[in-house]
Amino acid sequence: xxxxxxxxxxxxxxxxxxxxxxxxxxxxxxxxxxxxxxxxxxxxxxxxxxxxxxxxxxxxxxxxxxxxxxxxxxxxxxxxxxxxxxxxxxxxxxxxxxxxxxxxxxxxxx
Numbered sequence: 001x002x003x004x005x006x007x008x009x010x011x012x013x014x015x016x017x018x019x020x021x022x023x024x025x026x027x028x029x030x031x032x033x034x035x036x037x038x039x040x041x042x043x044x045x046x047x048x049x050x051x052x053x054x055x056x057x058x059x060x061x062x063x064x065x066x067x068x069x070x071x072x073x074x075x076x077x078x079x080x081x082x083x084x085x086x087x088x089x090x091x092x093x094x095x096x097x098x099x100x101x102x103x104x105x106x107x108x109x110x
Contacts, residue, residue, distance in 0.1 A: 002040070003040070003041050004038070004039060004040050004041075005038075005039050006036050006037065006048060007036070007037055007039050007044060008034060008035070008036050008037075009034070009035045009036075009037065009044075010032055010033070010034050010035075011032065011033045011034075011035065012030055012031070012032050013031045013032065013033055013070070013074050013077075014030075014031040014073065014074045014076075015028055015029070015030055015031075015077060016028065016030075016031060016054070016073055016076065016077040017029075018054070018056075020058060020059060020061060021061070021063065022056060022061035023056065023058055023059040023061065025056075025058045025059070027056050027057055027058035027059075028057045028058075029054045029055060029056055029057065030054065030055050030057065031052065031053075031054050031065070031070060031073055031074060031077060032052070032053050032054075032055065033050060033052050033070070034051045034052075034053065035047050035049070035050045036048045036049045036050070050067075051064060052064070052065040052066070052067060052069075052070035053065060054073070
């Protein structure tokens with residue numbers, strides 16, 4: 001008896017600040033890659049399909065993204081760890097707590 005099938009995997013690639021097409025709010029979006037792999041005896045062997053989607057963290061709307069656009073967005077957004085690169089309103093100059101700036105404990109960068 002041979003046991004085979006498919007299993008889905010979801011990889012979070014980046015967190016992005018984008019304008020949502022559904023709700024119109026500037027919010028964080030997660031860029032995810034969904035991969036379906038063929039399994040034999042519960043061992044994933046090779047990918048059957050892959051899809052890229054972005055999901056708005058404000059309203060939950062998902063949008064399918066082409067692979068070329070997903071690579072561009074991933075390069076723009078860095079990796080899933082928060083705080084990669086300057087966020088909105090954080091240009092050059094002293095960072096939080098630097099000379100001449102007040103630190104706001106409620107402000108977080110995405």
